[in-house]
Amino acid sequence: MRSRQLRARDMLRGDLEGEELERYVEERVVMTNFDKMLGWARSNSIFPLTFGLACCAIEGIPMAAVTARYDIARFGAEAGRASPRQADLIILSGRVSIKMAPIIRRLYDQMLEPKWAISMGACSSSGGMFSNYAVVQGAEKFMPIDVHVPGCPPRPEAVLYGFTKLQRKIQGNPDQGWRARYGAHGTEEWARGGPRGEPSAEAAKAYLAARELIVSA
Amino acid sequence: MPDAPGLELIRGEIEQDHPGAVLDTGFEHGCASLAIDPAHVLGVLGWLRDAPGQGYRFLSSLHAADYLPAEPRFAVHYELLNRDRVERIRVKALLADPGEDSLPEIDSCVELFPTAEFQEREAYDFFGIVFNGHPDLTRILLPEDYVGWPQRRDFPVGGEPVTFTYNERNYG
Numbered sequence: 503m504r505s506r507q508l509r510a511r512d513m514l515r516g517d518l519e520g521e522e523l524e525r526y527v528e529e530r531v532v533m534t535n536f537d538k539m540l541g542w543a544r545s546n547s548i549f550p551l552t553f554g555l556a557c558c559a560i561e562g563i564p565m566a567a568v569t570a571r572y573d574i575a576r577f578g579a580e581a582g583r584a585s586p587r588q589a590d591l592i593i594l595s596g597r598v599s600i601k602m603a604p605i606i607r608r609l610y611d612q613m614l615e616p617k618w619a620i621s622m623g624a625c626s627s628s629g630g631m632f633s634n635y636a637v638v639q640g641a642e643k644f645m646p647i648d649v650h651v652p653g654c655p656p657r658p659e660a661v662l663y664g665f666t667k668l669q670r671k672i673q674g675n676p677d678q679g680w681r682a683r684y685g686a687h688g689t690e691e692w693a694r695g696g697p698r699g700e701p702s703a704e705a706a707k708a709y710l711a712a713r714e715l716i717v718s719a
Numbered sequence: 720m721p722d723a724p725g726l727e728l729i730r731g732e733i734e735q736d737h738p739g740a741v742l743d744t745g746f747e748h749g750c751a752s753l754a755i756d757p758a759h760v761l762g763v764l765g766w767l768r769d770a771p772g773q774g775y776r777f778l779s780s781l782h783a784a785d786y787l788p789a790e791p792r793f794a795v796h797y798e799l800l801n802r803d804r805v806e807r808i809r810v811k812a813l814l815a816d817p818g819e820d821s822l823p824e825i826d827s828c829v830e831l832f833p834t835a836e837f838q839e840r841e842a843y844d845f846f847g848i849v850f851n852g853h854p855d856l857t858r859i860l861l862p863e864d865y866v867g868w869p870q871r872r873d874f875p876v877g878g879e880p881v882t883f884t885y886n887e888r889n890y891g
Contacts (some may be wrong), residue, residue, distance in 0.1 A: 598864060600861075600865075601860075601862045629879075633876065633877065633879070634869075634876055634877045635867075635869040635874065635876070635877040636861075636869070637873075638875075640878050642763065
């Protein structure tokens with residue numbers, strides 16, 4: 503450390519020359535392109551909307567975001583904004599009732615681009631246990647969601663993991679390789695359409711194409 | 720709390736003023752209840768509120784119930800409280816189902832108990848029971864454009880099936 507400080511002093515004085523100067527520059531300058539730098543800056547300065555829907559807002563967000571034990575400030579997102587016009591991340595924390603859905607959509611529309619959404623917990627992702635007349639069966643029916651975090655409620659670690667996934671996505675490097683890491687190819691769940699227990703022909707084709715892409719990468 | 724004989728006394732006194740109003744009495748779980756004809760609901764509630772020696776001046780709850788397949792199908796429950804003696808009495812107004820295209824109707828008791836206003840709106844919202852004479856009978860909790868009366872027993876539960884592989888294999 504001390505020698506680096508001395509070299510920095512020498513550089514500022516103009517004493518470094520030739521090969522030493524080149525090595526100094528190599529050590530300290532990172533070459534990148536503007537998009538990558540912008541993504542890096544955005545992903546590490548997310549302003550989440552101060553917003554809660556139901557029990558996940560009680561369990562999860564204070565645990566994952568505010569408390570020192572988990573501390574979302576490590577990822578640069580501790581500054582909650584109370585206005586959607588200043589926020590770029592909305593965390594849907596809890597069940598979405600049919601009366602609340604238009605309001606959430608309006609909040610999302612009021613956020614400035616670029617903006618992201620995390621669906622936290624089973625209820626906002628799929629309706630969860632509230633399979634009834636009053637709850638929207640998944641917030642994706644009325645707004646785009648970037649990351650779904652499962653759980654009822656999710657562990658704080660899961661929320662932070664979902665958040666780091668979102669950071670990867672913002673940086674243009676979405677991590678989709680978990681099936682390869684866990685040897686989990688062939689465990690996909692399929693929507694209706696194909697014969698019993700099998701994907702439809704289009705889904706199977708799309709799956710093979712995507713798998714080729716991922717495995718070869 | 721009026722005990723079972725006390726409840727019969729109340730029934731007898733109501734019968735003097737409003738003949739045919741009380742259909743039945745019940746005494747379950749330490750709580751007295753009067754089953755009444757909905758046509759006499761204001762008379763009975765007003766009597767319980769104002770008659771000397773009664774004084775059930777506080778409506779602690781108003782709610783509806785659907786007893787399908789029993790007949791009459793609907794009921795509006797009025798939980799009355801005498802705050803001096805800390806005595807409660809329950810009044811059930813039994814409402815028949817008028818059929819597919821019309822809604823059961825009963826007189827509103829907002830004039831007697833102003834607190835009933837929101838609670839009658841809630842009963843209307845979830846059970847489709849119309850309270851005649853209510854100042855503003857609109858939906859209170861559900862969206863204003865909602866169609867149906869979701870707390871009725873014949874209302875479908877809703878939701879949608881989850882397409883897990885297991886469900887697909889066994890029920891798909």
